């Protein structure tokens with residue numbers, strides 16, 4: 001007989017910022033199965049390969065951490081201890097460092113996978129009570145360039161559009177992203193829209209021919225790092241052709257004169273040469289955009305993960321602004337979030353330069369307001385250490401202790417061998433994790449077992465400002481507990497008041513209060529509404545629309561003091577590590593279809609490992625020919641920072657002079673030669689501090 005599910009609850013896929021709804025069936029034996037939620041506005045029942053296999057990661061407990069562990073020095077083995085012992089010791093060590101070296105001697109490094117409630121309590125603990133702003137997350141490696149650009153252009157980290165704008169657009173420009181693999185369900189919507197409306201134009205700008213190009217009317221196979229040149233050239237053509245919105249520019253934007261001056265500095269001929277494109281293709285892109293009544297720009301890590309990431313973002317947002325394609329149906333910039341809850345983290349201020357509800361640390365009034373609300377210590381007005389800065393500070397001894405929560409920096413940070421050195425030097429390392437696999441555990445003094453997806457309740461916000469409620473469906477294994485509970489217990493051990501939350505709903509209610517009268521006001525929202533409606537879009541004010549606000553800036557009032565958007569005249573100067581005779585090729589890194597980030601979950605699923613079983617180097621046939629390489633030859637790839645050895649995948653789909661490595665693989669059984677971040681550059685964008693993962697110089701030799 002077919003087993004019947006005994007319980008059915010909704011949740012949200014925890015893999016990417018698309019935020020697909022799932023229906024989870026809980027079986028009698030405690031295992032789960034799941035399907036896409038047909039009633040969910042994002043995915044309407046669809047799930048990609050990762051989402052479809054999500055239940056395997058919940059059912060397979062073989063790698064789970066089951067109880068707290070600690071050791072008194074690094075030469076000792078880990079011992080099983082009680083939660084009280086682990087947290088008492090951690091609190092004692094943190095207090096000692098804080099007393100001796102000050103609050104900036106400790107740090108929390110968290111994750112875009114954390115639920116909003118978890119982000120909220122750790123941010124409150126660090127900024128409001130420990131008295132340091134050293135709390136950053138791996139969202140720094142992902143969306144911080146987009147955040148900074150939105151703030152500059154629109155006055156707030158606020159994505160203006162909703163996914164329904166996809167079906168209302170007649171031109172979509174995708175830049176620096178492969179959503180067909182990395183945001184698959186969103187891309188299914190683009191594909192369906194194009195299939196139903198063949199006149200819709202899709203433009204993809206990418207140095208590689210990706211699956212996203214299959215539906216494109218135009219693929220602009222640009223040279224890496226030339227996005228600003230291309231966007232400026234398109235901007236110039238739009239101006240020349242009269243395809244700009246003069247009324248919008250006059251009434252609702254600033255900076256157009258300086259912008260037009262800068263885009264007219266470069267001829268189309270020179271721009272085409274720099275980008276490695278034909279002039280006619282750039283003209284065609286400008287024509288498609290110029291003719292569009294609804295124009296959506298989409299981008300992700302190709303623009304964000306760059307030493308000029310903020311300027312790249314601004315140069316793209318400019319195209320929406322000069323054409324007036326913002327704040328109306330079918331138009332606007334749509335940054336695609338890599339992680340499931342990077343946006344929720346920003347909402348509660350979970351980065352080293354932010355405060356709750358998008359308040360700013362550099363604003364003394366904001367600091368005072370939040371300090372009064374929390375009732376803790378005065379908030380320090382200077383930004384804390386960002387992701388990469390934390391590991392630099394561990395290396396040079398400024399930072400003594402780090403608490404790593406829900407992320408694996410030893411696979412995901414750039415120039416990762418430096419991060420390894422940093423953890424070796426750290427005086428005290430706490431790792432809060434679900435899995436016994438991450439390399440960070442080898443450096444831990446204390447290991448805290450955390451509950452995973454479906455084992456705890458909370459909320460997340462996706463790329464279109466959509467807040468979703470996630471049910472707790474199964475019990476966590478062993479003694480694992482929810483991340484927010486771990487942080488609150490620790491805060492109480494430190495003697496801090498304000499961490500006696502009865503449940504996640506109470507944490508959320510406190511977060512909601514702090515948003516009142518801000519641009520992301522969700523003061524009309526609570527768990528009861530979220531449980532009933534499952535998902536709404538912020539802002540969600542009292543007496544507002546029942547599903548929240550799908551689109552921002554419909555009144556053309558932007559969140560800048562002048563109420564006008566800023567068209568930024570960004571310089572077109574590449575500051576990445578350029579190739580030379582010793583390192584003649586450009587390395588770019590990225591995702592593959594069936595793996596997610598550092599593989600701690602997707603790597604457990606056999607089906608997902610079939611797509612690519614190991615790391616590889618994609619290289620153009622001409623470059624392979626010069627090096628005498630054949631398909632599947634082992635190649636030694638070196639940069640100024642390290643080396644990897646992987647099989648060659650010879651493909652005409654990558655631009656000549658460029659090579660690609662997938663980002664997912666870390667150290668396996670002591671071997672780190674699959675790890676792309678041995679090579680990557682730790683240059684960062686000067687504003688967003690986001691690393692330059694997509695551009696560094698490498699040398700390649702046959703093994």
Ligand code: SF4
Pocket residue numbers: 013014015016017018019020043046047048049050051052182183184185186
């Ligand atoms: Fe999950 Fe993203 Fe796939 Fe949707 S598109 S099922 S959110 S991984």
